[in-house]
Amino acid sequence: MAADDVPDLYPSEPRPVRLMNTIWADKGRVRDALTTVGQLDRWARQCGIQPTGPLGEEDLLRARELRDALRRLAATVVNDERPAAVDAGLAVDGALATLNGFTAPCAPELRREGEQEFRRDWRFGVDGFERELVALAVEAGELLSERPEVRLGACYGPGCVLYYYRSHARRGWCSAGCGNRARVARHYRRHASS
Numbered sequence: 279m280a281a282d283d284v285p286d287l288y289p290s291e292p293r294p295v296r297l298m299n300t301i302w303a304d305k306g307r308v309r310d311a312l313t314t315v316g317q318l319d320r321w322a323r324q325c326g327i328q329p330t331g332p333l334g335e336e337d338l339l340r341a342r343e344l345r346d347a348l349r350r351l352a353a354t355v356v357n358d359e360r361p362a363a364v365d366a367g368l369a370v371d372g373a374l375a376t377l378n379g380f381t382a383p384c385a386p387e388l389r390r391e392g393e394q395e396f397r398r399d400w401r402f403g404v405d406g407f408e409r410e411l412v413a414l415a416v417e418a419g420e421l422l423s424e425r426p427e428v429r430l431g432a433c434y435g436p437g438c439v440l441y442y443y444r445s446h447a448r449r450g451w452c453s454a455g456c457g458n459r460a461r462v463a464r465h466y467r468r469h470a471s472s
């Protein structure tokens with residue numbers, strides 16, 4: 279993989295999940311797809327975020343900060359026990375404070391819609407890429423407060439560290455590939471122990 283390459287994993291996932299999944303695993307090794315400004319730029323474009331100007335190191339730090347907080351919070355709501363999935367040094371309350379810090383500049387705003395109607399919208403107190411991160415943090419808050427047994431899932435495919443949004447109730451894996459690998463692993467375990 280070239281330095282600024284970012285695997286476009288499961289583009290149908292909601293954006294907060296796609297940010298979480300910039301930590302992924304390949305052949306048993308946990309990888310980080312957000313280590314350079316170039317990777318951040320690639321990732322943003324994959325998610326349909328058109329940067330309004332060149333991204334910098336500060337944007338990268340902010341995106342990583344939000345990503346790590348989201349993974350911590352996702353692990354909490356889905357009771358994730360995969361050891362490689364989350365930075366154990368990050369406390370839940372710290373991650374929550376980070377997320378709430380991101381959403382703080384965002385306020386509900388009522389706008390006129392035609393002569394007689396109003397529409398609830400949001401005002402962002404920041405602009406540029408930071409505004410995109412704030413919007414993403416707001417979306418993440420919605421996602422994390424849905425009933426987790428219905429919505430957010432941790433993939434327990436062998437070696438996998440991804441999260442996914444449960445588009446239907448029985449979905450148990452991030453992908454068909456992980457589902458197959460898990461079935462094969464279960465098959466071998468059964469035969470090894472008999």
Ligand SMILES: [Zn+2]
Nearest residue numbers: 433438452456
């Ligand atoms: Zn998986």
